[in-house]
Amino acid sequence: METFPAMPYDEWVDTKDTFHRFAQIVGKVRLAASVRRNHWWNVPFHLTGRGLTTRPMDGFCIDFDLVRHRLVVDRLDGRSADMPLIGQSVASFYAGLFDILDDLGIHAEIHAVPFDLADSTPFAEDTKHAAYDPALITRYWVILSQVAQVLERYAADFCGKTSPVHHFWHTFDLAVTRFTGRKVEPPAEADPVTREAYSWEVISSGFWFGDEERPWPAFYSYTAPEPPDLTEHKLWPDWAAWIPSGGSHLAVLRYDDVRQADDPVDTALGFLNSAYRAGARTTGCDASGLASPDGVTDPHLRHSH
Structure with missing residues (x-):
């Protein structure tokens, strides 16, 4: 199997846009039903051997099985229900998920419109987004799995406060964040999502699948708040670049x-x-003080190397 299979943005944008909304629906249920964690660490999905999971919440768990292309809802009492992902519009997916939740006695209230997407059609009314190519979705999951291993390897070398490697359903990226240990005061006018995410100084890295503005997948990194002279530092390899992004800069490698x-x-x-x-x-x-080469902090093991 190819480590990093091709994923041209134009070839899967219709499927991506549909599945992104599926993910937001399930992600909003996760947001409503999970215990809040610092920097919103409770919200993202984690990877499994078959797809994505919300992880257990208040007595239940929701998984995207991207091998069988099913959405699976499991209760901790052993009850379970699932439905197909293939052949669904956003509207039918939304209705089917909440029918399952009702049948299983699970109550969840969500703000049922897309977050930060150009087309903000309410989920219950969205019959436009109905593309789901199982081969492309499987490839998306394979890429996520392979990139996650790279990010896990990268994360191993840092022993300070760090996020898990997790998949944000609102921005559709896979990320891991290192914290320098310095608290910051986000602007008062910032929205609550931003204020919680960036209440500490961070150096965040990850991978995203592209969007209309930048229609190509890429590895990225940014430092927030952005310090002066950040972009004067050379990136490796030579074809990596600093690009403007929302008033700051991203380090990008396609x-x-x-x-x-x-x-x-x-x-x-x-x-x-x-x-x-x-x-x-x-x-x-x-x-230097926050380094843990190869994931090792034990001084005896480190000295033996």
Whole structure:
């Protein structure tokens, strides 16, 4: 199996747009039913051996089985129900999920409109988005799984406060965030999502599948709040770049460039580490003190190496 299979944005944008809304519906149930965690760590999905999971919530769990292409709802009392993902519009998916929840005695109230998407048609009315190509969705999950292993390897070298490797359903990216240990005061005018996400200084890294503005998948990194002179630090490899994004900058390495490298995994890791070093130097983060090479903090093991 190819480590990083091709995923041209134009080839799967219709399926992506539909599944993104499926994910937001389930994600909003997760948001409503889970215990709140710092920086919204309760909200994202985690990967499984077959797809994505909300993880257990208040007596139930929802999984996307992207091998069988089914949505599965399990109760902790052993009851279970599922429905197909293939052949659904957003409206029918929304209705089918809430029928299952009702049948299982699960009550969840959500704000049933897309979050931060250009087309904000309420889920119950959205019959336009109805594309679901199972081959493309399986490839999406394979890429998520492979990229997650790269991010886990990257995360291993840092022993400070760090997020899990998790899949944000609202922005449709896979991310891991390192915290420098410095608290910040987000702008009062910032929305509540942003204020909680960025109440500490972060160097965040991940992968996203592209959008209309940038129709190509890519690895990325950013430092927030962005320190002065961040973009003056060189990225690796040479074809990585700092690009403007919402008043700050993203370090970006396109996925297709990684795929063509002699060693794609080492190339992705090298890029992520170069972007982290830029953020660490410009924030004054104690990169040496927060290092755990190969995931090891035991001084006896470290000295033996």
